[in-house]
Amino acid sequence: MHPGDVYETGFDESTDRSIDADAACPECDGNVVADGGERHCTGCGLIVDDYHIDHGATAWSAPESNKDPRHIGAPRTATMHDGGLTTQIGRFRDGTGDQLDGARQRRLRRLRTQHRRARHGSKRERNLEFGLQEISRIVGVLDLTDSLDEQAAMVFRRAQRADLLRGRSIEGVAAASVHAACRCTGLPRSVDEVGAVARVTTERVRNAYSVLNDELGLPAVPQTPRDFVPKFASALGVAARLRKRALELAEFAVETGVANGRKPSGIAAACLYHATREQGQDWTQQELAAVADVTPVTLREGWQDLCEVLHDVESSRTATTEGR
Structure with a gap:
């Protein structure tokens, strides 16, 4: 049977069809060469024969290609064992x-x-599948992205290869992997937020993350108050000018040392609280502390220190201006 009777386009590799350049051009008797899966004449340019097999991957995700992607399936992913x-x-x-x-x-x-x-060929593969499913569940509950799910899965795979699951719960390491992926990408997700949706206690998640960070050498980015300001501002629905002012105060708190030794989320809430007071908004410390998951005392102490530094800077500017 001719390959064209079965396949509407192209030929199958099993036909053993080949292209050689022994014959002459039927039009001008010129030299025929084989190049790129076709035979063409170097004199007149006539394409005598072609046989091209595309060995590359099919663009399964390209809707404009008008090709049926059902025979290909989804791409490979690290989120499945x-x-x-x-x-x-x-x-x-x-x-x-x-x-x-x-x-x-x-x-x-x-x-x-x-x-x-x-x-599952072994208990190791079974544990891997269970851990990856737990990671996908936590990522879905926290409404995180698919790319972060991939990163968390890679962290969990590294932890299993390093034999860090021994003596620890799979759920705890899976939750710690999600938190590690958030830290490495700079997302403002605390251990308490991840631990609230995990199937183990927050303390076990914190301990597992500490082990992952020490043993795997994660490129975790230190969290700053500026990272939490957009999240809190979106939760409160404040105006864009207040968010901009809070971001400026967050950078000021880091530069002047107000944020040193303090919880970044608490300083971010204090900066947002100060920005709302400057604009005459009526947000209370209790409401902002609830959004930041800190106590009102933590917010108030950070805000008072921020006010003192702002006052000192303003006083020095005034004294410099008067001296001139």
Whole structure:
């Protein structure tokens, strides 16, 4: 059977068809060369024959290509223990869409059972799948991005390869991996936020993250008050000018040392509180402290220190101006 009878475009590799350049050009008897999967004449440019097989990947995610992507499937991903190359066994219909009879459905049920048992070659793979599923659950609850899910999965895989799961709960290491991915990307997600949706206590998540940070050498970025200001401002729905002023105060607090030794989220809430007071807003310390997940005392102490430094800077500017 000719390959064109089966495939509408191109040829299959199993046809053993090849291209050589022995014949002469049928038009001008010129020299015929083979290049790029085709034979063409160097004299008149006539393409005598072509046979091109694209060995590259198909653009499955390109909707403008007008190609059927069902034979390709999704790309590989680190969020699944098998890299995304999972076999799915149907239940009620075959590949053509026809209804299966009872005997075949029972056979497929037995096949699914055996497939489920054979998916894991060892307990290590089973633990990996459970940990990656827990990471995906936490990422979904916290409404984080798919890219962060990938990064957290890579951190968990590194932890398993370094044998850091021994003696620790898989849930705790999975939650710590999510927090580690947030820290490495600069997202303002604290351990308390991740621990609130984890299936273990926050203290165990904190301990697991400490181990990951020490043993894996994570490139964690130190959190600053500026990282938390946009999050708190969006939660409160304040105006853009207040957010801009709070960001300026957050940078000022870091430069002057007000934020040294203090919780970044508390200083961010204090900066936002000071910005609202300057604009005559009626946000209370209790409301801002609840958004920042700190106590009103923490917010008030940071705000008072910020006010003192602002007052000193303003006084020195006034004295310099009068001296001139």
